[in-house]
Structures are given as structure tokens and as C-alpha cells.
Amino acid sequence: QKEVEQNSGPLSVPEGAIASLNCTYSDRGSQSFFWYRQYSGKSPELIMSIYSNGDKEDGRFTAQLNKASQYVSLLIRDSQPSDSATYLCAVNQNNAGNMLTFGGGTRLMVKP
């Protein structure tokens, strides 16, 4: 079974610090990678998409992709208590059509 793995956490960081969330995937042919943020009791919200190796920045968020090592990461700079949520890594695996494979999610806690 092709998998997407995340550390479940909780990852605890102080306010203002950089939070680093990691995700590994097993299907080397995967092409598209997404980070979703999910607050408790709410639905997943797309925050980043990345398709090619390297870094992609959007405000305080940076997604990093390394296809050779099969990992994708999300950095959150200047973390705020409002960033406290579960972050889901999702991968469109090769030949999977429209399907996404989700990791189990990492719970992030930002302490004031």
C-alpha cells in the first residue's frame, strides 16, 4: 500500500518561532502535493500546493519539496496561536486519477 506518513505530534512551538512540519511519501511517481489546515471540528482548508522541487512561499508559509528524498515539508514563520491546528499532507500519487492520499496529520500547538 502506497503511503503518506506524518508525525502525529503534538508539535509544540512558542509564539513567534518557526514551526516545521514534515511528510514522507512512498510513491516515487507522485506529482502533486498539498498541505491542508484543519481546525478542530472544522473541514480541511487548502493552504499550499507544490508541484516541483524546491521552495514555494506564500506569506508566512513555505512549502518545500524534495522528490529524490520523497519528502515534503511546511514551514510556518512567526507562528501564532491561531496557527494551532492539525496539518494534513496530501499527495496525488502516480496513476491515481483524481485521488488524494492523506497523511495522518500533525497537530501543531503554538503557545503564547
Add this chain to the structure above:
Amino acid sequence: DTEVTQTPKHLVMGMTNKKSLKCEQHMGHRAMYWYKQKAKKPPELMFVYSYEKLSINESVPSRFSPECPNSSLLNLHLHALQPEDSALYLCASSSVSQGFQPQHFGDGTRLSIL
């Protein structure tokens, strides 16, 4: 607010009831999805519709019956559900243009089976 609208937000039903969950999107997306999510777990894919045709059924029990009346609407008909079916039911949509496009989720329907 999301661009994918789900109704109702909450639903409580008995095991003998018949109810329907509704999902609507006006983003011109031609792929729509139903997911089930249990607490502290990732979303679990149930069904995929592409161009209003069912393309993927992830071995979902027949007590869940999807329907896609048109390109903007997706329904999930529920009948004779079990207590273990209590969960957050999420609808998502995506474009099917060139390359893989991200899925956008609605706010979900929280379903409780008595």
C-alpha cells in the same frame, strides 16, 4: 465561508431513517467527492464523480448511495445507517483541467446515528 456549500451542517438520525446530505459548488468544477472523517483521523475517500459520472466507489456499503444530478450538485442518500457511521461527512470539488488540481472542501455535515 467556503465555495463548496454543504447542508445540513448537523444531522441526527435513527438507524431506520432515510436522509440525504447535499453539496453544491459554483466554481465550474467537474470532479466532486464524498469523504468520511472520524475524529483524529484523516479524511477517507468514499466516492468520486467526474463529469457527473461515478468514477470511484471505495467499497462503500450500499446504505450510502451517491447521486450527481448535475455538474454543481452532489447528494449522498443515507438509509439504515449504523452507529459507527457517525462522522463528519465532507464534500469536495476540483477542476479536471490539465494536471492535478487541488480539492476544495465544504464545511461538512456532522452526522450522528442514534
